[in-house]
Amino acid sequence: MAAKTYKICCLPGDGIGPEVIAEGKKVLAAVGAKADVEFIFQDHLIGGAAIDACGDPLPDETLAAAKAADAVFLASVGGPKWDSTDPNAPRPEQGLLRIRKGLGLYTNLRPVKIYDALASASTLRPEVIRGVDMVLVRELTGGIYFGRRERFYDEEGAGENGGRGQRAYDMMEYHEYEVVRIARQAFEAARKRKNKVTSVDKRNVLETSRMWREIVHRVHDEEYPDVELEDLLVDNTAMQLISRPADFDVVVTENMFGDILSDEAAQITGSLGMLASASLGDGVSLFEPSAGSAPDIAGLGVANPLAQILSAGMLLTYALDMTEEAGWIEAAVERVLNEGWRTRDIADESTPADHILGTSAMGDKVVAAL
Ligand code: IPM
Numbered sequence: 001m002a003a004k005t006y007k008i009c010c011l012p013g014d015g016i017g018p019e020v021i022a023e024g025k026k027v028l029a030a031v032g033a034k035a036d037v038e039f040i041f042q043d044h045l046i047g048g049a050a051i052d053a054c055g056d057p058l059p060d061e062t063l064a065a066a067k068a069a070d071a072v073f074l075a076s077v078g079g080p081k082w083d084s085t086d087p088n089a090p091r092p093e094q095g096l097l098r099i100r101k102g103l104g105l106y107t108n109l110r111p112v113k114i115y116d117a118l119a120s121a122s123t124l125r126p127e128v129i130r131g132v133d134m135v136l137v138r139e140l141t142g143g144i145y146f147g148r149r150e151r152f153y154d155e156e157g158a159g160e161n162g163g164r165g166q167r168a169y170d171m172m173e174y175h176e177y178e179v180v181r182i183a184r185q186a187f188e189a190a191r192k193r194k195n196k197v198t199s200v201d202k203r204n205v206l207e208t209s210r211m212w213r214e215i216v217h218r219v220h221d222e223e224y225p226d227v228e229l230e231d232l233l234v235d236n237t238a239m240q241l242i243s244r245p246a247d248f249d250v251v252v253t254e255n256m257f258g259d260i261l262s263d264e265a266a267q268i269t270g271s272l273g274m275l276a277s278a279s280l281g282d283g284v285s286l287f288e289p290s291a292g293s294a295p296d297i298a299g300l301g302v303a304n305p306l307a308q309i310l311s312a313g314m315l316l317t318y319a320l321d322m323t324e325e326a327g328w329i330e331a332a333v334e335r336v337l338n339e340g341w342r343t344r345d346i347a348d349e350s351t352p353a354d355h356i357l358g359t360s361a362m363g364d365k366v367v368a369a370l
């Protein structure tokens with residue numbers, strides 16, 4: 001019997017999800033054996049897999065199991081199989097959004113770090129990406145993702161320029177308390193890092209952004225005057241992220257801006273397959289790679305499991321307070337990369353063919369390096 005046991009609710013989901021989560025579990029189990037901790041993994045349905053099984057992308061049973069666990073470990077959801085022209089058909093992504101909301105996971109941390117060994121995998125020049133080490137703090141349960149939305153017919157526009165009268169809207173709305181709490185998370189994170197926060201908005205156009213900026217500054221002035229704060233418009237941020245990525249420390253922004261900027265930030269490192277994430281609230285936390293379900297390579301055994309494995313590291317840090325053990329995972333990943341092992345997505349012309357590994361072989365390498 002191990003000294004401690006933890007219940008991990010596992011949600012493999014769709015596409016490459018089941019393949020990469022298997023490697024995440026493998027690594028966690030190996031860490032557990034070394035640290036005298038037992039992880040009890042229980043798989044549950046989410047996304048398209050859950051739609052296929054019971055017509056609901058987030059079955060009640062899954063949410064209940066997540067709430068009862070010590071941490072939730074999720075892979076990915078979605079795929080063309082569930083694309084439908086029927087606006088009322090259930091969509092896999094709803095499962096993800098509902099579990100975020102259901103667990104109150106308003107903070108999403110997405111660390112973006114350059115591994116020296118992967119510098120050449122980036123599409124940016126080595127001197128531009130040297131020293132990149134930032135964390136995106138994305139607001140995760142508000143904004144346009146959760147606002148009122150509607151699609152309807154409006155006689156008035158029908159017939160004009162071939163339009164048949166369809167209309168739709170998605171509302172972006174924020175409450176003051178939602179901005180206050182995410183701002184605090186960003187400032188707290190900055191204090192443990194390089195003490196700098198970049199707050200991203202679109203103040204020149206959006207009312208939500210004008211409120212966002214005002215509140216972020218108030219929280220800063222009243223509670224975190226020691227942290228350096230800069231504001232940046234979201235379009236300008238998209239540009240600065242690739243022109244001076246090493247200048248960023250903590251970047252805080254609303255839900256949809258964060259979604260878009262995090263894919264861009266991930267590409268600085270060379271691959272979306274390297275980006276881990278932690279979603280935190282006031283209860284159980286959730287850990288998932290920021291990559292998608294990559295349906296084009298699902299089932300081929302070639303997906304990069306490192307984002308999932310690094311998410312396991314974040315799980316140890318944030319959910320179980322096992323910071324030292326999380327360090328083992330990070331060091332093991334770094335070592336495997338330094339030894340030249342690659343999955344297809346992070347390989348380049350200089351990678352010998354026998355150093356390009358499949359999903360499971362990459363997981364084994366990390367376990368061996370632990
Ligand atoms: C992400 C993903 C999700 C999001 C999708 C799958 C709903 O892109 O976690 O970044 O938009 O939040």
Ligand code: MG
Nearest residue numbers: 259260263290
């Ligand atoms: Mg995204």
